[in-house]
Amino acid sequence: DQQVKQNSPSLSVQEGRISILNCDYTNSMFDYFLWYKKYPAEGPTFLISISSIKDKNEDGRFTVFLNKSAKHLSLHIVPSQPGDSAVYFCAASRRSGGSNYKLTFGKGTLLTVNP
Amino acid sequence: SQTIHQWPATLVQPVGSPLSLECTVEGTSNPNLYWYRQAAGRGLQLLFYSVGIGQISSEVPQNLSASRPQDRQFILSSKKLLLSDSGFYHCAWRKSYNSPLHFGNGTRLTVT
Numbered sequence: 001d002q003q004v005k006q007n008s009p010s011l012s013v014q015e016g017r018i019s020i021l022n023c024d025y026t027n028s029m030f031d032y033f034l035w036y037k038k039y040p041a042e043g044p045t046f047l048i049s050i051s052s053i054k055d056k057n058e059d060g061r062f063t064v065f066l067n068k069s070a071k072h073l074s075l076h077i078v079p080s081q082p083g084d085s086a087v088y089f090c091a092a093s094r095r096s097g098g099s100n101y102k103l104t105f106g107k108g109t110l111l112t113v114n115p
Numbered sequence: 116s117q118t119i120h121q122w123p124a125t126l127v128q129p130v131g132s133p134l135s136l137e138c139t140v141e142g143t144s145n146p147n148l149y150w151y152r153q154a155a156g157r158g159l160q161l162l163f164y165s166v167g168i169g170q171i172s173s174e175v176p177q178n179l180s181a182s183r184p185q186d187r188q189f190i191l192s193s194k195k196l197l198l199s200d201s202g203f204y205h206c207a208w209r210k211s212y213n214s215p216l217h218f219g220n221g222t223r224l225t226v227t
Contacts, residue, residue, distance in 0.1 A: 006158075032213050043121075043205050043218030044159070051213065089159060093212055102174075103149075103209075103216050107158035 003027045004092050006106035015115050019077040023090030023106055026071065030092040030104075035064060035075045038087045038108070047088075048075070080113045087111070117142035121206045121219030129227055134179075134193040136222050138206030141187065146208040148189040149216065150181055154202040162204075165189060201226045 005024045013019045021035075031052040036044035050057040050064045050073070057064050063076045077084055090106040121138045128134060140146050150162040161174045163181035171181050178197060182190045189206055207218045 034215055036216075036218075041221075041223070043207075043220045046215040046217065049215055091159075091216070102161060102164060104161070105151075105159040 002107075003030075004090055004104050004106040006088075006090055006109050008109050009107070010110040010112070012112045012114060013080045015082055015113055016079045019075075019080045019084065019111055019113065021075040021077075021088050021090075021109050021111065023073050023075075024071060025073075025092050027092070027094065027104075028071065029094040032093040033064070033066060033073050034091045034093075034103070035062075036089040036091060036105075037084075038089060044089055077111075080111075082113050082115050085111055085113050117208075117217065119206060119208055119217060119219040121222060123222060124220065125223045125225075127225045127227060128196050130198055131195050134191070134196055134200070134224070136191040136204055136206075136224075138189045138191075138219060139187055140189075140208045143187070143208070143210065145186060146210060147212075148183060149207040149209075150189065150191050151205045151207060151218075152202045153205065153221075154199075159205070163191070196226045198226050200224065 003026050034049040035047040038044040048059050048062045048064050050066050055066050066073045087108040087110050089108045091103045093103045118141045148165045151159045165171050165183045179193050203221045205218050205221045207216045209216045
């Protein structure tokens with residue numbers, strides 16, 4: 001049962017334009033969401049997070065939007081740069097049910113930003 | 116500042132051989148520790164997590180095991196590797212459930 005889904009395996013965007021990466025989740029108990037970026041042969045690095053009490057969080061060029069009713073979140077990168085080319089993972093965490101410490105990841109979306 | 120060290124960076128092992136991957140965290144105490152695996156074409160799969168010394172929770176039944184002999188040390192082991200154990204293994208830590216997970220650079224394991 002895949003609780004965090006990234007339905008687009010890849011996305012290609014022109015430099016300077018907006019990149020929108022999407023993520024859906026099925027578990028309504030999730031209350032903390034994160035985005036990670038991963039370059040080949042490196043560990044994932046944390047980008048930005050959002051708690052379920054908010055619907056938007058911004059950090060420089062990166063903005064995460066959360067729509068709890070639709071169980072959907074998205075990551076916007078504006079403007080996109082070639083150095084943003086990487087695999088992006090969506091992740092979610094929950095407090096209850098004895099699983100306080102687990103972070104569940106999606107399968108990732110490969111973003112390619114073309115110069 | 117906190118740092119996480121994971122070794123070795125790459126490993127090639129024959130089927131049936133044992134495995135030991137080690138991870139240590141510096142600059143914090145009582146971290147929550149995790150082992151994730153990323154197989155080819157797949158996402159990050161949680162294998163084990165630990166909230167304290169000697170406390171290990173397993174997520175996926177398999178031939179792997181984990182141990183936490185010290186507060187900031189996490190070890191992933193196997194007595195006999197399978198071909199399907201090939202992949203990228205990442206150690207990670209975080210302070211609490213609502214803080215980000217920080218990953219090491221990973222170990223690329225190839226089982227031949």
